[in-house]
Amino acid sequence: MHDDPCCSGVEDDLALLDLLTAPTPPVFTGRYKRRDSDLDPLMLLAAATSGPHVTRNHYAHDFFPGVDDPIAEGSYDWTRWQATSSKDRQERKPRLKYVSRQAPRSQRLGLKRVEEDKENGGVARELADPLRNTENLPPRDPQPASSHVEVISASASTIASSVSTTSAAPVLPALHLKCMARTRVPTPHGPVFLHLYHNNRDNKEHLAIVVDPAQLDSESPAHAPAIRSASLDAVWTETETEMDRITRGAYVGRLSAATQKPSSPFYVVPPPLTPSEALPSPLIRIHSECFTGETIGSMRCDCGEQLDEAIRQISLPIKLPSVTIPGRGAVIYMRQEGRGIGLLSKIRAYNLQDLGHDTVTANLMLGHKADERGYEIAGAILKDLGLGTEEGEGVRLLTNNPDKVQALEHEGVRIVERVSMVPRSWQSRHVDHEHEHDDVQIVTPGEEGVTPKGATMIGGGAVYGDDLEKYLRTKVLRMGHMLPLLGEDGLFHDQ
Numbered sequence: 182m183h184d185d186p187c188c189s190g191v192e193d194d195l196a197l198l199d200l201l202t203a204p205t206p207p208v209f210t211g212r213y214k215r216r217d218s219d220l221d222p223l224m225l226l227a228a229a230t231s232g233p234h235v236t237r238n239h240y241a242h243d244f245f246p247g248v249d250d251p252i253a254e255g256s257y258d259w260t261r262w263q264a265t266s267s268k269d270r271q272e273r274k275p276r277l278k279y280v281s282r283q284a285p286r287s288q289r290l291g292l293k294r295v296e297e298d299k300e301n302g303g304v305a306r307e308l309a310d311p312l313r314n315t316e317n318l319p320p321r322d323p324q325p326a327s328s329h330v331e332v333i334s335a336s337a338s339t340i341a342s343s344v345s346t347t348s349a350a351p352v353l354p355a356l357h358l359k360c361m362a363r364t365r366v367p368t369p370h371g372p373v374f375l376h377l378y379h380n381n382r383d384n385k386e387h388l389a390i391v392v393d394p395a396q397l398d399s400e401s402p403a404h405a406p407a408i409r410s411a412s413l414d415a416v417w418t419e420t421e422t423e424m425d426r427i428t429r430g431a432y433v434g435r436l437s438a439a440t441q442k443p444s445s446p447f448y449v450v451p452p453p454l455t456p457s458e459a460l461p462s463p464l465i466r467i468h469s470e471c472f473t474g475e476t477i478g479s480m481r482c483d484c485g486e487q488l489d490e491a492i493r494q495i496s497l498p499i500k501l502p503s504v505t506i507p508g509r510g511a512v513i514y515m516r517q518e519g520r521g522i523g524l525l526s527k528i529r530a531y532n533l534q535d536l537g538h539d540t541v542t543a544n545l546m547l548g549h550k551a552d553e554r555g556y557e558i559a560g561a562i563l564k565d566l567g568l569g570t571e572e573g574e575g576v577r578l579l580t581n582n583p584d585k586v587q588a589l590e591h592e593g594v595r596i597v598e599r600v601s602m603v604p605r606s607w608q609s610r611h612v613d614h615e616h617e618h619d620d621v622q623i624v625t626p627g628e629e630g631v632t633p634k635g636a637t638m639i640g641g642g643a644v645y646g647d648d649l650e651k652y653l654r655t656k657v658l659r660m661g662h663m664l665p666l667l668g669e670d671g672l673f674h675d676q
């Protein structure tokens with residue numbers, strides 16, 4: 182052993198390496214005292230036995246290009262070794278570069294996707310591709326979380342709008358859906374019941390905004406059937422308490438510190454006072470999420486206004502020959518941002534629209550369909566609320582979109598009437614679209630002084646502007662929305 186601490190360290194390492202790599206296993210004699218060295222003997226051993234590509238942290242990369250790969254830039258091929266002067270060496274200093282032996286991430290993901298596509302008949306790609314999937318969330322487990330979950334299966338498979346191309350529909354698990362909670366929310370148009378749904382299909386929390394203020398008055402007899410969620414009112418577990426039911430919203434009447442009456446699945450709803458044929462069917466809107474229009478008041482679209490207008494119209498009192506009853510219906514709020522393409526793609530589409538393309542072309546340029554929404558979940562929510570069922574009342578649907586009517590009918594929703602959603606900025610120049618029923622009249626709030634004109638979203642009132650005009654015209658001209666356009670001649674033209 183050397184006395185020089187520097188040399189003795191290296192020699193110790195080499196001796197240890199020799200010993201560890203010897204054909205017969207080493208026997209520790211206690212001659213090598215433990216110390217911290219610059220060279221970790223275990224790393225040396227790992228490097229010597231596992232090949233040049235193994236480093237402490239990287240199992241698929243070389244920071245120093247492999248000596249066994251003469252082609253790699255910077256590597257050293259000893260068979261070609263020639264003595265060079267120190268001047269030459271300085272000129273040809275090898276550049277050490279980071280070299281990865283993995284294919285680029287995009288290529289590896291691409292390959293993985295092709296394999297998944299083969300295995301799943303194309304479904305995996307649709308669900309896993311982060312640029313196509315709306316929220317970058319993984320699909321949920323197709324099985325319900327627990328066996329006691331009350332489920333509602335929808336009647337038919339998802340269909341996209343008729344604007345969609347005819348590619349093969351992915352095979353999806355049967356839809357299971359459940360209302361997890363409900364609560365009263367006061368709004369400028371009156372109280373509503375907000376229902377939150379979970380389902381096994383898309384990992385999103387879809388909502389139902391139920392307008393049925395008559396339910397808050399549990400003392401007076403009801404004139405119309407209550408709009409309640411069957412899955413919420415069901416018994417979830419044998420051990421659930423009244424407080425469990427009340428907390429999740431399964432109660433009747435209005436909650437207060439003094440009144441807490443849980444609903445019961447065995448509770449028989451008293452028959453309505455008014456015969457069903459005299460009642461107008463509940464007014465329904467299937468609304469798609471629009472962060473820009475509803476939250477930051479974007480004037481590129483009328484989505485915020487439409488949401489507000491729908492709640493306002495549904496909340497209007499209904500005047501029957503002998504009595505005026507509160508408005509009733511629901512907005513089913515679907516988390517299908519950007520007509521199903523997601524917020525990220527919608528933001529990109531807006532930039533393409535600023536370049537001069539319309540809303541349909543911008544979607545197509547991004548590799549999306551003009552409309553990627555499905556209505557199976559919306560249909561199942563309506564069914565859970567007892568709306569639009571074959572055996573119950575039909576519904577009146579607030580929309581201009583013929584595809585939506587068709588898609589909902591395909592899901593088994595009984596639509597007895599379509600009610601137009603005329604943009605507020607167009608209302609003054611259009612003929613009055615007020616709904617007329619033989620002896621039923623919707624009370625206009627201005628007349629009664631009940632509620633101010635619906636204007637609750639950011640910016641309030643009517644949305645207007647060039648961007649919106651272009652958007653609305655495209656919906657009429659390219660997506661077949663059923664609204665008359667005002668021509669340059671000053672006349673309305675049905676498209």
Ligand SMILES: Nc1nc2c(ncn2[C@@H]2O[C@H](COP(=O)(O)OP(=O)(O)OP(=O)(O)O)[C@@H](O)[C@H]2O)c(=O)[nH]1
Pocket residue numbers: 467468469470471472481482484487517518519520521522527530540544579580581582585602656662
């Ligand atoms: N991709 C895309 N989506 C948009 C654009 N503007 C609004 N949206 C989305 O469109 C959805 C609302 O769709 P609308 O066409 O207004 O309504 P609709 O449901 O088809 O028809 P109506 O029932 O008549 O209102 C929301 O999800 C918005 O986020 C846009 O320029 N591009």
